[in-house]
Amino acid sequence: MNKELSSPSTDLTNELDKTIATIRETMENLTRIAATDAVYGKPIKSGGITIIPTAEVLCGMGFGLGSGSYNPSEEDQPVQEQRTAKDETSPEPMSGSGSGGGGGGYSFSRPVAVVIVSPEGVRIEPVLDRTKIALAALTTAGFMIGMMARMLRQPRY
Amino acid sequence: MSPLLQVENKAGTPVLAGRTRIIPFAQSIRLEFPGYPGGLVWNRPLSILAVSANGDEQVIRVVDATRRVQVALLAGGLLGGLLLWILDQKIRKGISNE
Numbered sequence: 001m002n003k004e005l006s007s008p009s010t011d012l013t014n015e016l017d018k019t020i021a022t023i024r025e026t027m028e029n030l031t032r033i034a035a036t037d038a039v040y041g042k043p044i045k046s047g048g049i050t051i052i053p054t055a056e057v058l059c060g061m062g063f064g065l066g067s068g069s070y071n072p073s074e075e076d077q078p079v080q081e082q083r084t085a086k087d088e089t090s091p092e093p094m095s096g097s098g099s100g101g102g103g104g105g106y107s108f109s110r111p112v113a114v115v116i117v118s119p120e121g122v123r124i125e126p127v128l129d130r131t132k133i134a135l136a137a138l139t140t141a142g143f144m145i146g147m148m149a150r151m152l153r154q155p156r157y
Numbered sequence: 158m159s160p161l162l163q164v165e166n167k168a169g170t171p172v173l174a175g176r177t178r179i180i181p182f183a184q185s186i187r188l189e190f191p192g193y194p195g196g197l198v199w200n201r202p203l204s205i206l207a208v209s210a211n212g213d214e215q216v217i218r219v220v221d222a223t224r225r226v227q228v229a230l231l232a233g234g235l236l237g238g239l240l241l242w243i244l245d246q247k248i249r250k251g252i253s254n255e
Contacts, residue, residue, distance in 0.1 A: 040169055052172060055202075122215060133227065139230075
């Protein structure tokens, strides 16, 4: 049996290409399919009034891959000889390769507004996230107080 | 190679609510760094087109009130900080001139 062996770097390149293609495809799907279907919810009908919830959807993903290999060269010959002399059970020169990869993703959704369709007409009611507003207000207040305190601390002359 | 930033507006499936037909529109913002596998996709509602039974069309924008308040607070904070700094510099200049 004469099976042709591919090098680890070729395998890695193929794997990376496949991964990039998968990520790109996922992102294409996210923009193509999820855009309107994820943003606008299913209409809820109740007593002549139809409510359509809306939300914003944020999705991020990333992937990384790395590899390394060691092949003995002429420069490393003394090291090889030393090793061979010490360890007779493994006379083969040291060589090897390794690779690793990792990826991650994040998805976030937040209600934005509600579309209300009634016999009187169509209107959009915004959804206020009080927690986010309170956090933003506290951050702003903290920044202002910090800046004032820093200015007061500095000597005036 | 795909561009760094892509912005697309898309129309969704029309919804029939009573005698009104609602066509939703969404915006998709895609951020991709060339050479790096991965990216960011941000989908948000843009507006709706309401078509009544007698053919009247009405476009209503979907306003993100929370984001507007957040941006206003951030802008107010930065502006307030800048004004405080200018005021402080003027006071210091006045003291050193005396």
